[in-house]
């Protein structure tokens with residue numbers, strides 16, 4: 476665990492060099508870019524697919540998302556924080572290089588929402604299935620219902636939350652958890668075995684054939700209203716891929732991302748020739764302009780990858796980080812610039 480920590484701090488120290496992702500002519504591929512420092516092992520799972528010449532970006536992002544859905548953490552998968560009524564509800568979506576896309580929202584009891592989203596994409600004429608219907612679809616397609624039981628951490632967090640029943644999204648929940656006492660309202664950033672606790676996982680990838688894909692998976696904002704769906708399963712909001720241009724995903728307050736069709740907007744800025752970081756910054760500025768005072772109190776971060784393998788990110792508030800991997804074992808965490816300092 477210590478080794479991993481010191482690796483991460485070294486990676487963070489290397490930031491000024493890495494944050495310039497311009498390539499001037501040559502295409503950097505394969506490459507995987509994901510939200511948060513929890514993206515390091517996620518990218519690792521994805522790059523194992525992409526190191527093969529025929530490895531497809533779509534398979535890579537699905538594998539990355541499945542990896543994190545298997546871990547117990549606050550914000551992705553069945554171990555995540557529940558809604559106000561004590562139920563974990565999952566949102567996810569996936570998009571490939573041919574504009575095929577699929578998603579599930581308000582899905583309960585199923586371990587791998589990203590794979591259900593892929594099945595929606597590949598086996599139905601639809602894009603988004605929700606709630607009971609999504610669950611039935613999953614069961615009919617070979618997924619199994621898991622017991623309705625909160626993880627120990629989610630149970631603890633929920634009990635704490637019930638004391639005040641206050642709905643207040645926490646900016647950079649991941650980093651706040653670092654500061655929180657172990658028995659406080661939030662689980663620690665890392666568990667005792669050193670594994671990551673984290674926020675929504677969005678990842679985008681470019682494979683050796685030059686094709687882009689993306690995936691996004693989450694248990695949503697903890698202690699949300701029952702039935703609430705965020706940006707993460709919504710194509711154009713939490714994820715968008717245009718194989719001619721680039722791929723984008725987001726983390727943070729989903730309502731704000733949906734308001735500006737955030738990931739699609741970032742792709743459109745890249746289409747106009749903006750670099751990935753500038754494209755993310757312009758979308759953030761669009762958001763902040765709506766209500767600058769309110770924006771000080773929420774977090775939204777975008778990550779973008781273009782067709783040349785150039786990447787970038789920008790957030791509303793400080794604290795957002797992302798992970799970049801180009802070959803097995805070389806994952807690095809990069810700090811995102813933000814509108815408010």
Ligand code: SD4
Pocket residue numbers: 674675693694695696704705706707725726727728729730
């Ligand atoms: C949502 N965007 O449900 C997700 C949650 C998230 O940081 O990313 N939290 O709104």
